[in-house]
Amino acid sequence: EAGVTQFPSHSVIEKGQTVTLRCDPISGHDNLYWYRRVMGKEIKFLLHFVKESKQDESGMPNNRFLAERTGGTYSTLKVQPAELEDSGVYFCASSQAGGNTIYFGEGSWLTVV
Amino acid sequence: GNSVTQMEGPVTLSEEAFLTINCTYTATGYPSLFWYVQYPGEGLQLLLKATKADDKGSNKGFEATYRKETTSFHLEKGSVQVSDSAVYFCALRLVQGAQKLVFGQGTRLTINP
Numbered sequence: 001e002a003g004v005t006q007f008p009s010h011s012v013i014e015k016g017q018t019v020t021l022r023c024d025p026i027s028g029h030d031n032l033y034w035y036r037r038v039m040g041k042e043i044k045f046l047l048h049f050v051k052e053s054k055q056d057e058s059g060m061p062n063n064r065f066l067a068e069r070t071g072g073t074y075s076t077l078k079v080q081p082a083e084l085e086d087s088g089v090y091f092c093a094s095s096q097a098g099g100n101t102i103y104f105g106e107g108s109w110l111t112v113v
Numbered sequence: 114g115n116s117v118t119q120m121e122g123p124v125t126l127s128e129e130a131f132l133t134i135n136c137t138y139t140a141t142g143y144p145s146l147f148w149y150v151q152y153p154g155e156g157l158q159l160l161l162k163a164t165k166a167d168d169k170g171s172n173k174g175f176e177a178t179y180r181k182e183t184t185s186f187h188l189e190k191g192s193v194q195v196s197d198s199a200v201y202f203c204a205l206r207l208v209q210g211a212q213k214l215v216f217g218q219g220t221r222l223t224i225n226p
Contacts, residue, residue, distance in 0.1 A: 006156075033213065043157075043202060043216040056213060091157060095212075100145055100164060102206070102214055106156030 002026065004105035006092050012111045018080040021108045023092030025074070031055075031095040032075050033102065034067060038088035049075060050097075082112045115140050119203050119217035126193055127225055134188040134220050136177075136203035144205040146170075146179055146186040147214070152199045160188075160201070195224045 005024045013019050025032045034046040046065070047057040051072035060067070064083070069075040079086055089107040120135040138144065148160040148170070161170030166181035175190045186203060203217040 031212065035214075035216075037219075040219075042218040043204075043214075045213040045215070048213055059213075093157075093214075100206070101159060101162065103159070104149070104157035 004092055004094050004103055006090075006105040006108045008108060009106065010109045010111075012113060013082055015084055015112055016081045018078065019082055019110060021077045021079075021090050021092075021110070023075045023077070023105060025092070025094030026103060028096065029094035029099075029103075030072070030097040031099070031102075032069060033093040033095075034075070034077055035091040035093065035104075036088050037091070038085070043091065046077075079110075082110075084112050086110060087112045115142075115144070115205060115207065115215045117203050117205055117215055117217035119201075119220050122220040123223060124220060125223045125225065128195055129192045130224075132188070132190040132193045132197075132222070134201055134203075134222070136186045136188065136217060138184050138186065138203075138205050140184075140205055140207065142207040144207050146177070147204045147206065148175070148177055148186070148188050149202040149204060149216075150199045151202070151219075157202070193222075193224050195226050198222055198224045 007022045032049040037043045045059040048055045049069045066078045091107045093102045093104045095102045116139045145164045147162045149157045150160045161172040163170040163179035169178045177188045200219045202219045204214045
């Protein structure tokens, strides 16, 4: 069974540009999460989808970040325009409905220069 | 609120040494507790978990016991190897209410041969 997959694995963009990160959760997982770790700090929650609906987006830092999960399958996280402080690792994760364990992808490493 | 506090790193040990990484938590509800590990250049992997008081999670020689009376979930290993070098994250997830993981700040572990 395939795990959580993320694309791209690494991205380097200039300040002011746009980047779109993609996440494919484990097949059949209704719950999809985005987290990020910035500059070696703790991993912080961004938002949580249940199927295609945003269940909790309390961690989204500002309106430069837009997450979507059309059709309740894969998800995208767009950063527009990117700022230097957005550099870090963006993790996607998924879990089954009612499941206790959250499975993470390998992360998308974003560098804004 | 809900929070996790981990032992400050970095931690450097010699091979075959005994390891303890302390983790304490504060939770408004009744949490499940997790240790995740991030090896160099890789994503987050679930190392072990415990879902109720006095449960012991174990994997790859690592152990952690859910101590409700001390609100702790310390990670231990009797004899570490160079391949255990990684960043270790303690995390909690409430059984009821918000489903997101709350992480500690991470502890970088380096094992020297």
